Amino acid sequence: MATTSSRKRVPKKTVKKAAKKAAGQDKVERRRLWLMYPSRLIKEPVVWKLGVKFELIPNVRQASVTDELGIVCLELSGRREKLKAAVAWLEKQGIRVDPVEINVMES
């Protein structure tokens, strides 16, 4: 009986976390993205903020910055949830985020 009740007391969060870990969902993932930002954000250290704010490792592969548009192609490495949060944050700043393939969805 004691064993049964102690089993019941295991918090759901812990079980979920363990299950996630077993499934390998919190391992480091990589995303290859194009970021396009408007001129008002060109002076902002966006890539640096990604690293600091979301514990991600950015690796810039291509970049083109004019006074009208900033385009950066980068690889981001980090945990899945952090990557998702980073993309949402970028979009909130007004930055367009596309996968490196750009038009996966076609007519």
Next chain:
Amino acid sequence: MSKGNGMMRALKCRECGRQYPLEALHVCDFDFGPLEVVYDYERIQGVMTRDLIVSRPQTMWRYRELLPVVDDPTVGFEVGFTPLIKADRLAERLGVRELWVKNDTVNYPSLSFKDRVVSVALSRSRELGFDTVACASTGNLANSVAANAAAAGLKAYVFIPADLEQGKVLNSLVYQPQVIGIQGHYDQVNRLCAEIAGKYGWAFVNVNMRPYYAEGSKSMGFEIVEQLGWRVPQHTVIPMASGSLLTKIHKSYRELSDLGLVEASGWRIHGAQAGGCSPISQAQKAGLDFFKPVKPETIAKSLAIGTPADGFYALRVMKDTGGAADDVTDDEIREGIKLLAECEGIFAETAGGVTVGVAKKLIASGKISAEDSAVLCVTGHGLKTLDAVQGCVGKAREIKPSLREFESALTGDGQLTR
């Protein structure tokens, strides 16, 4: 060159030129630039002649040395060799000496030019050992993958936005692929599909198979040249979504010219977009070599790509060939559809209306001289976009079953002739 690669040499990065093996790869590891198939042109030159091409069945595969397959195709044997129509009545209406319409509204099996790219992608997928194919699409591509995969016995996954119109979904569902509707806005759907493509070991036709897939578009250009009597047209007007079709038709002309199969002559490549989604056209008109992404708002859904992957390369082709771009409003698109139907009996989807509308503008502005000859590429059938012309093509007249009523209805308009 390895004998096992057919006439292909390698995949090559369009940015840095690094070469990769002929596998299911699509971007350069170094700079993430797109990869493209390069061929052994010296070997092709020794084999490919006009006589050999003409001796083969009238399908896109008669140019197989310049398509990225090693062996005989295994998917879409009947695709291509659609009619090239001499459009005299349309030429007169648009005010140009000679006009041709490359009519891919009747491409087999799914009534759009996507059958070309899909049959190449699936044939190559089989060569590389895949048994499952996939795509993310809102229309023509989904229909073509579903139909061609069914005929070839391949397992297919089709990803669509969850809010896609039922009519469009049915056109894929009927072939019984796995159809997955994804909730969320376009950018989220696009990114998830990229992630799925990266995670699963499938042949995603426009992701990891993209270098092969895109090459299928060249067959449209090869056919135009052959059907014109081995002549490259002075002007070609091409609808632009990602811009890929435009760059590949240019590549097809260049390849035939370099191989000595046609006389080297100047040709101009022009691009057509809908005003509600015209990033490439706007950039071309402003003289820029880059485009600004836009949010699409147009009835021409098949061209509604706000961030065109090949936009930069399309701009370069137009610049290099002395071509131009323009765009048309939704009303002008409908007018273009009606004009093509009235003059030539061809019912095109909205992208066809864009091409005709832009050709009209380019002729009127002198960018296509009235003394020249032009080819318009019409890429999909009007049955796919019936909603676009609903309410603007008139109504059927209703009468009682009486000859007198029939005659009075028509004579009232002065249209009855005996």
